[in-house]
Amino acid sequence: MRGSWWKLGSALLVLYALTAGLILEVPRLVVLNETIRNLFYHVGMWFSMLALFLGSIIYSVKYLRNPLQSFDEKAESAAKVGFFMGLLGLFTGMLWAKFTWGTYWTNDPKLNGTAVSLLAYLAYFVLRSSMEDPMKKGRIAAVYNIFSFVIMIVFIQVLPRLTDSLHPGNGGNPAFGQYDLDNNMRLVFYPAMIGWIGLSYWIWDIRTRIQVLKRQAENTDLELEA
Amino acid sequence: MLRMRSTRSGIALPGALWKKLSLLTALFLSASLSAQMPIDMADQFRTDGKIRVVIAVIAIIFIGLIVYMIRLDKRLRNLEKDHSQT
Numbered sequence: 001m002r003g004s005w006w007k008l009g010s011a012l013l014v015l016y017a018l019t020a021g022l023i024l025e026v027p028r029l030v031v032l033n034e035t036i037r038n039l040f041y042h043v044g045m046w047f048s049m050l051a052l053f054l055g056s057i058i059y060s061v062k063y064l065r066n067p068l069q070s071f072d073e074k075a076e077s078a079a080k081v082g083f084f085m086g087l088l089g090l091f092t093g094m095l096w097a098k099f100t101w102g103t104y105w106t107n108d109p110k111l112n113g114t115a116v117s118l119l120a121y122l123a124y125f126v127l128r129s130s131m132e133d134p135m136k137k138g139r140i141a142a143v144y145n146i147f148s149f150v151i152m153i154v155f156i157q158v159l160p161r162l163t164d165s166l167h168p169g170n171g172g173n174p175a176f177g178q179y180d181l182d183n184n185m186r187l188v189f190y191p192a193m194i195g196w197i198g199l200s201y202w203i204w205d206i207r208t209r210i211q212v213l214k215r216q217a218e219n220t221d222l223e224l225e226a
Numbered sequence: 227m228l229r230m231r232s233t234r235s236g237i238a239l240p241g242a243l244w245k246k247l248s249l250l251t252a253l254f255l256s257a258s259l260s261a262q263m264p265i266d267m268a269d270q271f272r273t274d275g276k277i278r279v280v281i282a283v284i285a286i287i288f289i290g291l292i293v294y295m296i297r298l299d300k301r302l303r304n305l306e307k308d309h310s311q312t
Contacts, residue, residue: 004299011292018288019281028265202295209302216309 007205010198017041017192027182031100038096040188044196045089051197052082052204053121057149060142070212072138075145076128077207083121085200090114101166110167113155120148 021040029036056078063071093111094104105111127144131137160167268277 007299008292008296011288011295015285015288015292018284022277022281022284028267030265033266034268202299206299206302209306213302213305213309 006198007202010195010202013191013195014199015195017044017188017195021188021192024188025184027185035096035100036185038092039185040192042089042092042096043189044192045085045092047193048196048200049082049085049089052078052085052200053149053152055201055204056082057145060145063138063142067135067138069134069138069215070208072134072142073211073215074204074208075142077211078204079121079124079145081200081204081207083118083125086114086118086121090118106166108160108166109163110156110160110165113159117148117152117155120151124148 017040021037026034026036056075059071059075059078062068063075097106097111098104124141124144128137128141131140
């Protein structure tokens, strides 16, 4: 497991979040009550999604500068794992919303923005699967990936801050740290976020390696046919 | 008909959303007042509710999953090694 210390490290951080996050004293807040602990888990999904989409766009840019197949494979699998983490974040958020805001879905700009962004990434996957030629596919997908990343940042990070949103830190609502993240919670929150990002990068790593093996197997098949 | 009210930023919102927003504002305002108000927490559950057993179960399951992930990672590494040799 040389060079993989971060995989074990992030697993330990998540383990710490799962245990300490439930034992630790949290501030007593109305409406939220114990659900404030969801901050360690639900928010982790979004941090992972952002980190993976960031990884995806970095490899897309790398691919545009130097069209190596492995860059494209990395960009694709990062977007796929990021999409999955986003779905988890969406579903856990809906459950949390039901018990605090009273409904699974409100027309909150952050919620709708997330839905739009995830659809933009869904379009990225459809676009990929619609093309055969790997060079053409890689280039067009990389350009579109940059576009969907910008869409995502605008819809999730910018617009909710300009209008009114129920989420902390948006539309005049206080951000984490002012009221709901006390020093006690910080002890778990930051390690938890690093842990979740690390864990999702581990999944990204496995996905990419399977993709590379698959391509190599296909190439040897082609050589045998020829 | 939806009752519209304007907010601080001057955007008109339907009454229902306005209600939710003001609820949330009240939430954050009351955070500072919470010392005087009793707020339901899982205190009882924590003192004699054997919560530590649940946490131990979660920890064991998670460790099990991680061990499985490590083994999968190793198998993948062996496959990669085999492939680079051929």
